[in-house]
Amino acid sequence: SEYLWDGAMKGIDLYILNQAVVDGQMVGVPYEYWQGKIATVTYKTEEGGYIIVSAFQQHKEQHILIGRDSRIITAYARPGYEFIGWSDGVTTPERIDRNVQGDFTVTAMFRKIED
Secondary structure, eight states, rough: OOOOOHSSSSSSSOOOOTEEEETTEEEEEEHHHTTTTTEEEEEEOOOTTESSTTTBBSEEOOOOOOSSOOOOOEEEEEETTEEEEEETTTTEEEEEEOOSSSSSEEEEEEEEEOO
């Protein structure tokens, strides 16, 4: 049997990277299958803020199939700080990285608000 990722799984959210369809069944997939097919996007924050993907999840990494989009991530300033941008030049607190082609790291930057 062959792993049927592209046809059978294309619409499935990619956060479950150890599953695939083999002969119509969901099964665990060896790590070697994913080598070269996923990218790791790492989100960091400076002092003064935090990042959230959904209401109660703070993800520092997303594992994404090459060519797919990241999940939406939002940077929030803590009291006394303001968001000033991401290290790669994105200026909005909310971002989605489209058509990811390889590993990269970005940092949400904040500055202390002067009294």
